[in-house]
Amino acid sequence: xxxxxxxxxxxxxxxxxxxxxxxxxxxxxxxxxxxxxxxxxxxxxxxxxxxxxxxxxxxxxxxxxxxxxxxxxxxxxxxxxxxxxxxxxxxxxxxxxxxxxxxxxxxxxxxxxxxxxxxxxxxxxxxxxxxxxxxxxxxxxxxxx
Amino acid sequence: xxxxxxxxxxxxxxxxxxxxxxxxxxxxxxxxxxxxxxxxxxxxxxxxxxxxxxxxxxxxxxxxxxxxxxxxxxxxxxxxxxxxxxxxxxxxxxxxxxxxxxxxxxxxxxxxxxxxxxxxxxxxxxxxxxxxxxxxxxxxxxxxxxxxxxxxxxxxxxxxxxxxxxxxxxxxxxx
Numbered sequence: 001x002x003x004x005x006x007x008x009x010x011x012x013x014x015x016x017x018x019x020x021x022x023x024x025x026x027x028x029x030x031x032x033x034x035x036x037x038x039x040x041x042x043x044x045x046x047x048x049x050x051x052x053x054x055x056x057x058x059x060x061x062x063x064x065x066x067x068x069x070x071x072x073x074x075x076x077x078x079x080x081x082x083x084x085x086x087x088x089x090x091x092x093x094x095x096x097x098x099x100x101x102x103x104x105x106x107x108x109x110x111x112x113x114x115x116x117x118x119x120x121x122x123x124x125x126x127x128x129x130x131x132x133x134x135x136x137x138x139x140x141x142x143x144x145x
Numbered sequence: 146x147x148x149x150x151x152x153x154x155x156x157x158x159x160x161x162x163x164x165x166x167x168x169x170x171x172x173x174x175x176x177x178x179x180x181x182x183x184x185x186x187x188x189x190x191x192x193x194x195x196x197x198x199x200x201x202x203x204x205x206x207x208x209x210x211x212x213x214x215x216x217x218x219x220x221x222x223x224x225x226x227x228x229x230x231x232x233x234x235x236x237x238x239x240x241x242x243x244x245x246x247x248x249x250x251x252x253x254x255x256x257x258x259x260x261x262x263x264x265x266x267x268x269x270x271x272x273x274x275x276x277x278x279x280x281x282x283x284x285x286x287x288x289x290x291x292x293x294x295x296x297x298x299x300x301x302x303x304x305x306x307x308x309x310x311x312x313x314x315x316x317x318x319x320x
Contacts, residue, residue: 031280034194042202096293102279111279139314
């Protein structure tokens with residue numbers, strides 16, 4: 001895939017980081033404001049997709065990144081299951097028990113294990129969508145050559 | 146609010162019908178976008194901003210991928226000839242639509258007024274959810290605490306989707 005014009009590249013350089021930061025904000029404030037792991041993960045994946053569409057697949061070393069994003073995805077879903085499994089060992093012995101201290105409602109660090117679930121679900125969603133997109137881009141180019 | 150949602154729903158239905166019958170596949174894809182973005186406005190009007198954020202981002206990414214696919218292959222629809230099999234299929238589908246309408250009509254009669262519908266489970270979640278989960282956002286509290294298995298299932302579905310795409314599209318392993 002070829003890159004786009006200089007205007008698109010410049011605007012992408014300016015906006016891509018802001019979109020990425022907004023995704024991180026949506027994930028980390030998921031237990032306070034609307035949003036959460038799924039929404040923030042999709043926004044982060046969108047920022048990467050914007051970068052790839054604007055600069056083309058030659059500018060980035062995509063073949064390495066598809067392996068890394070699928071590894072990230074697998075590790076993130078594994079950590080979610082491990083956090084849920086840790087509920088067996090602390091407090092009430094239930095799968096998905098919220099065993100960490102709750103804190104004050106409305107603070108950034110509160111709600112026990114929910115922010116951890118948010119972060120790793122967000123990582124999983126972002127890398128899953130990115131993996132699908134990268135697979136569509138890379139494997140098509142492989143079949144052409 | 147009901148009127149505005151009805152207007153948006155009519156727009157969505159018109160967009161979906163146009164997407165089925167458009168000659169140009171690119172305009173059919175754009176008409177599919179009407180359905181998705183109309184759903185975003187419906188979610189906002191129904192006070193579900195969490196879903197609206199997810200829907201607007203996923204809709205945009207899906208549209209990008211579909212536009213890329215259409216621009217890459219062809220913009221013209223395949224010509225379909227109508228034979229007896231097709232006519233029988235159409236008659237069966239019309240009978241099914243009529244039956245669905247009848248049963249929907251019967252079931253809608255027994256529903257509560259729009260917006261007044263609450264079930265016992267939802268009341269149990271809403272009362273004191275902030276103290277039980279420690280989360281100020283009730284939706285996140287429900288999906289990660291009360292309905293944790295649900296969320297795990299959704300994440301595994303995405304994982305399986307990525308796995309399936311990687312498996313189906315790779316070229317090197319087939320040689």
